[in-house]
Amino acid sequence: MNKSKSLGSRAKNAIPAEWVTFAIALLIVLSMIGLVLYTWLTQDKQPPVLSITRSEIRETQGQFYIPFKVTNTGGETAESVQVLGEFLLNGEIEESGEQQIDFLSGGESQEGAFIFTRNPQNGEIVLRVASYKLP
Structure with a gap:
């Protein structure tokens, strides 16, 4: 007990x-x-708001790397984000490139780089987000 x-x-x-x-x-x-x-x-269910920022250009073995970062500041996810890069000389497109980012959630960022054979300092570099689709 x-x-x-x-x-x-x-x-x-x-x-x-x-x-x-x-x-x-x-x-x-x-x-x-x-x-x-x-x-x-x-x-809020805001649509994707995509912006692109460019980093410092670097040269390696005669090629010019233009790093970039794409950010989705909207609320929804963007799929198949198409990023275009163009090298303009005297207003003419001398070189161009295209990148595809599979998806970007709201608040997410992805990085990449365009590679050109001509020196971008002799002309103008234009980077832009061309399109996306909703999931």
Whole structure:
């Protein structure tokens, strides 16, 4: 009998600690669910907004690399994003390239590079996002 009383009193002492642990875990889970619901309800379903930025040009073995980064600042995903790069000399297109990015989620960025054989500093480089489609 003495052993069962000590086990019972030990269980009574453990119960508040278990309840505190349960309450903290429940609070964390409910907070996560609340944040997900808040984001889902307040997020506008904005179409993709695509922008392109160019990095510093580098030359390697007679070829000129023009790195770029495409960013989707919209809310929806863009698929089959087509990026065009053109080297213009005296207003004429001397070289051009095209890249395809499979998809860009909202807030996501992808990097790439165009490679030209002519020195871009002798002309003008035009990089632009030409098209995309919705999933």
